[in-house]
Amino acid sequence: MRDTIRIFRNGRIVEIEDFGPTETLLDYLRLREGAVGTKEGCNEGDCGACTVAVGSAVGGRMVYRPVNACIQFVGMLDGKEVVTVEDLAENGVLHPVQAAMVDHHGSQCGFCTPGIVMSLFTLYHAGRPAEHGTINDWLAGNLCRCTGYRPITDAAKASCGGVPADRFAREADATTGVLEFLSDRQDIFVGDSERFFAAPRTVDALADLYMQHPDATLVAGATDVGLWVNKQMRDLPKVIHLGRVLGMSHIEDIGDAVLIGATASFEDALPHLAAIDPDIGEMMRRIGSRQVRSAGTVGGNVANGSPIGDTPPVLIALGSTVELRKGDESRALPLERFFIDYGRQDREPGEFVAGLMVPKLGPGQQFRAYKISKRFDQDISAVLGAFRFTLENGVITDARIAFGGMAATPKRAVLAESRLIGAEPVKAASWAPALEGLSQDFRPLTDMRASAHYRLETARALLAKALVEIAGAPTATTRVIGRRETPAGEGEAAHA
Structure with missing residues (x-):
């Protein structure tokens, strides 16, 4: 050490x-x-x-x-x-x-x-x-x-x-x-048992240290924790940095899913997630700045549990699973169940986020994600909507819808999802009940970024836009700014 x-x-x-x-x-x-x-x-x-x-x-x-x-x-x-x-x-x-x-x-x-x-x-x-x-x-x-x-x-x-x-x-x-x-294999520990900076080198060393000090603050990129110190003037006497843990930033394509280590940066994860769908890449490009994406991590965005974090709604809509580690024990949890309430996650003392499994799109599945913010770049979302639909012969057979900024946690729209089963994107009347269902799925708050009314109406509009695009509308008519371009010669069928 x-x-x-x-x-x-x-x-x-x-x-x-x-x-x-x-x-x-x-x-x-x-x-x-x-x-x-x-x-x-x-x-x-x-x-x-x-x-x-x-x-x-x-x-x-x-x-x-x-x-x-x-x-x-x-x-x-x-x-x-x-x-x-x-x-x-x-x-x-x-x-x-x-x-x-x-x-x-x-x-x-x-x-x-x-x-x-x-x-x-x-x-x-x-x-x-x-x-x-x-x-x-x-x-x-x-x-x-x-x-x-x-x-x-x-x-x-x-x-x-x-x-x-x-x-x-x-x-x-x-x-x-x-x-x-x-880049040696030694753990780092600077300070004493009451006040220290530590940087373990292995997952086992991290698990042991965090069990000994469950009151410590885990830090990966510090793009959020840094503000706790500079703006909220918090004193964090015990800091455990995750950035040196071997293997914890690893990203691996396993065929039908992508495994993302908790300390993988946004910058490193972006191409892997963008390969699942271009909307994910564009959403991630708008997370902070390049400075923030170079340091910030996907695992940190999940572990902090912010209701306006950009990646959780997208990961939930894809059906992602979070891996948690405590001591020698590990467990997997559907990501939507990880978020319990504002500032509360299903994470025991001494337990930490180790990684994520993100499914790719399967046969017949379509995905859309939209971020709404006051500034296009480097701004916090007012609403972020993510949608995955499974279609057979033009009929929706399964739907996963998740929003950020609409509740105390990133949350699925369970009623709207159920009302979409059997709907046809080409027939607006068939999915109109799902739009109304959003008002029962969510009771958004009014704050400095948006009013409750604006958020609810925007959520409805985003769901409608996703369905219209999947029905075949060219994105040139549904998006003012975006990176989803229509390949030459495919016309209105592109991305439908």
């Missing part, structure tokens, strides 16, 4: 032994290192001013992802390379991304600029074409209120999209070797 963490900074290994359970990476950089180029803006992972690049050795190569330093606990960075804006220039010569920002006048007050530069640094190393949509998606988590985004996107087009040629690319093999050396 180690009582220190080790990170790779500017070509050297830095060992840190004295830090608090919830000390953030941002505070470490600014207050300890004096690396003040990384800024504190919103302090909740929205504005991107604190963006840094975190490098990991993945499959024998370096992968850089943007993260919000304000909501990353420094202990979570063990075994990673941390790159800040101060690190980019080489021998007094600006990095290509920095030079492009200067040449295209991409900065005015400059407060947001370091975070933007670091997000573009990760795009520079991503090996992806610097197309307009890609750039916009990459920068969705970086807000700028004085420059305007066009010169910034111009800088991205000028500097990204080619083969990386900076010193990080030249030193990639050596850096990979260092990170693989740092």
Whole structure:
């Protein structure tokens, strides 16, 4: 067991032994290192001013992802390379991304600029074409209120999209070797039995430690827990980080289902879930920003039990199962039964979410999912609806409908589902009773995001839209914005 963490900074290994359970990476950089180029803006992972690049050795190569330093606990960075804006220039010569920002006048007050530069640094190393949509998606988590985004996107087009040629690319093999050396099999425990940061290396070690400290806070990506600390001012004396647990981030296709480890990030899970249906990929692309998706996890989104979490309704509609572990015992539970009430899940003290089994679509099954929010990108849902229908000869024989934002938990619309059995999507009169059934399935609340009336009417509209699309309506007439495109030549039959 180690009582220190080790990170790779500017070509050297830095060992840190004295830090608090919830000390953030941002505070470490600014207050300890004096690396003040990384800024504190919103302090909740929205504005991107604190963006840094975190490098990991993945499959024998370096992968850089943007993260919000304000909501990353420094202990979570063990075994990673941390790159800040101060690190980019080489021998007094600006990095290509920095030079492009200067040449295209991409900065005015400059407060947001370091975070933007670091997000573009990760795009520079991503090996992806610097197309307009890609750039916009990459920068969705970086807000700028004085420059305007066009010169910034111009800088991205000028500097990204080619083969990386900076010193990080030249030193990639050596850096990979260092990170693989740092990735030992030791557990980490910093502190004492009353106040600690721990990062177990195996599932068994995690299970043992959590049984000893069931009052500890489990942290995977900290995209939610970080706000408990920064905004709610909670003191979390015991933190157990799950990010080092071997095998817990594994994603596996097993034929008719996808197994997703609890610590798999949104970014890693996205292509696997998008392969089930494009609507899932588009929904996940709109979860937070790229910084949030790089750190946040599918398992954490489930374990927190938020009634407005985006993935639970989709996973429930697909018929997913959650795996729970306590000590040496494991059990599986249909995901909809995991959520009991607001802030309450079917999880005993010392029990944790280990993974999820997500079924793929079977023969005759159709799926739709829609997220409604005030902003299209990087916003919390007012309503999220997910629908899976099984059809035989144009008749619905089975229906699973789940909503987020409509109740104290993500919840199925049981009455509406039963009223859809025998309905025909092409005949609106046959499924009209299901729309009315939603008013008995849900009693939504009014809050800052939407009124109860709006939520109920929107839920009805989303169910109707799903049925209209499945009946054969082209998505060009049912969606203002979306990624479900009609293949050439298929016309109205596409996705029906």
